[in-house]
Amino acid sequence: MTQSIQHTVHIDLADRSYPIHIGAGLLAQSALYQSLPKAQSALIVSNTTVAPLYAASLQQVLQEKYAQVFTVVLPDGEAYKNWQTLNLIFDALLAQACDRKTVLFALGGGVVGDMTGFAAASYMRGVPFVQVPTTLLSQVDSSVGGKTGINHPAGKNMVGAFYQPRMVLCDLDVLQTLPERELSAGLAEVIKYGPIADSAFLLWLEQNMEALRARAPDALAHAIRRSCEIKAWVVGQDEREAGLRAILNFGHTFGHAIEAGLGYGEWLHGEAVGCGMVMAARLSQLLGLVDEALVQRLQTLVQRAGLPVRGPLLAERDNAGRYLELMRLDKKSEAGEIKFVLIDGCGKACVRAAPEACVRQVIDACCAV
Amino acid sequence: MTQSIQHTVHIDLADRSYPIHIGAGLLAQSALYQSLPKAQSALIVSNTTVAPLYAASLQQVLQEKYAQVFTVVLPDGEAYKNWQTLNLIFDALLAQACDRKTVLFALGGGVVGDMTGFAAASYMRGVPFVQVPTTLLSQVDSSVGGKTGINHPAGKNMVGAFYQPRMVLCDLDVLQTLPERELSAGLAEVIKYGPIADSAFLLWLEQNMEALRARAPDALAHAIRRSCEIKAWVVGQDEREAGLRAILNFGHTFGHAIEAGLGYGEWLHGEAVGCGMVMAARLSQLLGLVDEALVQRLQTLVQRAGLPVRGPLLAERDNAGRYLELMRLDKKSEAGEIKFVLIDGCGKACVRAAPEACVRQVIDACCAV
Numbered sequence: 164m165t166q167s168i169q170h171t172v173h174i175d176l177a178d179r180s181y182p183i184h185i186g187a188g189l190l191a192q193s194a195l196y197q198s199l200p201k202a203q204s205a206l207i208v209s210n211t212t213v214a215p216l217y218a219a220s221l222q223q224v225l226q227e228k229y230a231q232v233f234t235v236v237l238p239d240g241e242a243y244k245n246w247q248t249l250n251l252i253f254d255a256l257l258a259q260a261c262d263r264k265t266v267l268f269a270l271g272g273g274v275v276g277d278m279t280g281f282a283a284a285s286y287m288r289g290v291p292f293v294q295v296p297t298t299l300l301s302q303v304d305s306s307v308g309g310k311t312g313i314n315h316p317a318g319k320n321m322v323g324a325f326y327q328p329r330m331v332l333c334d335l336d337v338l339q340t341l342p343e344r345e346l347s348a349g350l351a352e353v354i355k356y357g358p359i360a361d362s363a364f365l366l367w368l369e370q371n372m373e374a375l376r377a378r379a380p381d382a383l384a385h386a387i388r389r390s391c392e393i394k395a396w397v398v399g400q401d402e403r404e405a406g407l408r409a410i411l412n413f414g415h416t417f418g419h420a421i422e423a424g425l426g427y428g429e430w431l432h433g434e435a436v437g438c439g440m441v442m443a444a445r446l447s448q449l450l451g452l453v454d455e456a457l458v459q460r461l462q463t464l465v466q467r468a469g470l471p472v473r474g475p476l477l478a479e480r481d482n483a484g485r486y487l488e489l490m491r492l493d494k495k496s497e498a499g500e501i502k503f504v505l506i507d508g509c510g511k512a513c514v515r516a517a518p519e520a521c522v523r524q525v526i527d528a529c530c531a532v
Numbered sequence: 533m534t535q536s537i538q539h540t541v542h543i544d545l546a547d548r549s550y551p552i553h554i555g556a557g558l559l560a561q562s563a564l565y566q567s568l569p570k571a572q573s574a575l576i577v578s579n580t581t582v583a584p585l586y587a588a589s590l591q592q593v594l595q596e597k598y599a600q601v602f603t604v605v606l607p608d609g610e611a612y613k614n615w616q617t618l619n620l621i622f623d624a625l626l627a628q629a630c631d632r633k634t635v636l637f638a639l640g641g642g643v644v645g646d647m648t649g650f651a652a653a654s655y656m657r658g659v660p661f662v663q664v665p666t667t668l669l670s671q672v673d674s675s676v677g678g679k680t681g682i683n684h685p686a687g688k689n690m691v692g693a694f695y696q697p698r699m700v701l702c703d704l705d706v707l708q709t710l711p712e713r714e715l716s717a718g719l720a721e722v723i724k725y726g727p728i729a730d731s732a733f734l735l736w737l738e739q740n741m742e743a744l745r746a747r748a749p750d751a752l753a754h755a756i757r758r759s760c761e762i763k764a765w766v767v768g769q770d771e772r773e774a775g776l777r778a779i780l781n782f783g784h785t786f787g788h789a790i791e792a793g794l795g796y797g798e799w800l801h802g803e804a805v806g807c808g809m810v811m812a813a814r815l816s817q818l819l820g821l822v823d824e825a826l827v828q829r830l831q832t833l834v835q836r837a838g839l840p841v842r843g844p845l846l847a848e849r850d851n852a853g854r855y856l857e858l859m860r861l862d863k864k865s866e867a868g869e870i871k872f873v874l875i876d877g878c879g880k881a882c883v884r885a886a887p888e889a890c891v892r893q894v895i896d897a898c899c900a901v
Contacts, residue, residue: 257686317626
């Protein structure tokens with residue numbers, strides 16, 4: 164019955180440990196759900212894009228375990244990652260008289276996963292939840308590690324919780340319906356793991372980028388597995404981002420500025436991260452941490468993934484100043500000082516501040532004119 | 533410098549342990565704040581009633597430790613314990629560019645404490661916070677133990693987190709400005725600890741009720757200390773209310789129905805709990821767990837505390853049915869079955885379901901006609 168599980172990666176967090184299963188057709192395998200906590204009811208949270216494709220089949224398999232299975236469908240998109248949409252989940256839970264044992268299932272991409280996780284963390288001060296990520300990005304990054312939350316008009320993911328799922332199911336089949344732009348965006352978070360933690364994986368990605376973009380199942384399975392292994396290793400050491408975990412934000416400081424500056428949803432998160440990684444690599448090179456060759460390798464790989472490598476102009480006058488202003492709101496900032504995740508030799512990352520002049524130079528060099 | 537600390541009670545929760553200091557004039561003692569985490573900034577959260585009395589003096593003492601100290605003043609009352617008001621805290625944090633180290637101070641009663649705690653749990657996925665409770669109720673109950681949250685139109689405290697403060701400061705002086713009705717409401721949560729955990733404390737309360745209502749500092753100090761000790765003992769064993777902790781909800785199942793049925797804010801929480809305890813004791817007696825004498829003792833004590841002992845009518849037709857309907861939404865309910873905290877001999881509590889006919893009989897007997 165578990166033949167189609169290709170890999171299982173374990174997140175080791177004492178009593179909050181959980182498995183990530185990776186394989187084809189997992190969503191409909193009822194055996195996988197048997198280890199979950201018993202409950203009277205389950206709530207599937209999905210969105211208008213994903214629900215028509217997969218909600219019925221998840222509902223069907225869950226009905227074997229739970230007496231009542233409900234579904235709530237949220238509007239699709241980063242623009243809806245806010246309190247109003249989150250409240251639709253609470254409304255559904257209360258309308259169905261769901262109790263403290265009700266299990267939530269996040270069926271969708273990063274936005275659905277982040278909101279469902281935060282709803283699970285907060286409903287009656289915490290109910291169990293399961294991630295069923297349907298995008299490459301959420302399979303390799305956002306569904307793993309317990310970061311949940313919503314956006315505030317003044318900043319992305321400003322309100323949320325660290326709250327771990329009970330299980331993550333990465334079904335390779337669902338990636339076949341993913342729009343190409345979303346696949347590329349997911350590849351940004353895959354590429355990330357190479358420069359920060361595993362130079363051999365970077366090399367593998369350079370050799371297999373075409374297979375990944377062609378959605379070859381074995382290539383996808385390996386990329387997802389290796390990404391989750393690295394993330395599991397980092398999160399297992401630093402669940403609440405007191406230190407090491409911040410390296411997973413490689414490319415995200417510049418990337419968040421791009422997303423916030425353009426308005427969320429204009430560029431996909433992965434697109435902003437792809438471009439942000441090139442900028443962060445350039446900054447690393449300028450500070451003498453890596454050589455020009457690595458910056459070029461990364462830029463070429465990001466480009467081959469179908470991602471932008473030049474940043475957008477966020478202001479007509481003093482574009483770099485606008486980037487800096489937005490980056491100061493990053494959660495890694497302390498007392499207004501921006502902390503960057505930089506590459507310190509291929510396969511190793513560090514977190515540090517940088518002279519403003521260098522940051523300005525990078526922004527000027529990397530932005531479209 | 534710490535002469536005026538009369539008692540310190542420790543909440544023992546491994547790396548989330550913290551002290552509760554009880555004494556006169558603690559709020560202005562700068563030495564007490566020295567053990568808190570370092571940060572650039574602090575945010576005091578208070579309300580329109582308490583801020584004019586104490587915010588300036590807290591702000592002054594905090595400025596010795598934090599370079600920037602801000603204050604946000606919320607509207608006062610249970611009716612404002614919602615997302616809109618919570619968002620005022622996030623708005624203030626973001627407007628002042630507060631970072632992940634910023635320390636929040638809850639200066640007020642239970643509503644301020646619950647909302648500040650939930651804001652601290654959620655802002656950037658968690659910043660430190662300190663409880664400075666200014667009501668008796670929050671000193672003996674809501675500020676201790678890490679329950680935080682907001683109300684949803686469909687239920688009280690339905691959205692929140694378990695999130696522990698770094699310190700609780702119970703300043704006895706601030707109780708001198710507390711309205712008498714609020715003092716009585718606080719006494720309900722003090723009385724609670726007797727029947728569920730300490731029959732000697734119940735006897736002490738019977739002997740000292742006049743001193744407590746006259747706000748004699750030594751009597752208040754003892755009542756707060758013993759309440760916090762019992763709560764610390766319970767929370768230390770069951771932080772997330774998997775079992776034992778539910779006994780702290782004695783009187784709350786009936787009480788929540790009263791609050792929800794009348795509309796939040798009509799009766800004070802402590803008033804509803806006071807009356808709810810009498811109803812829960814009556815139910816315990818009906819099920820043969822305690823004798824009539826204990827029910828009478830408790831009813832007399834609740835009355836002497838200045839609290840109502842008869843429940844309001846929540847519906848003209850089938851009042852008991854309306855109570856039952858509201859109680860099914862209680863967070864202790866599972867699969868629609870209401871769990872009651874009952875007294876199983878004086879000084880010992882249990883959590884169990886009860887036959888609907890018995891519950892109806894209690895409601896009919898205990899409600900005003």
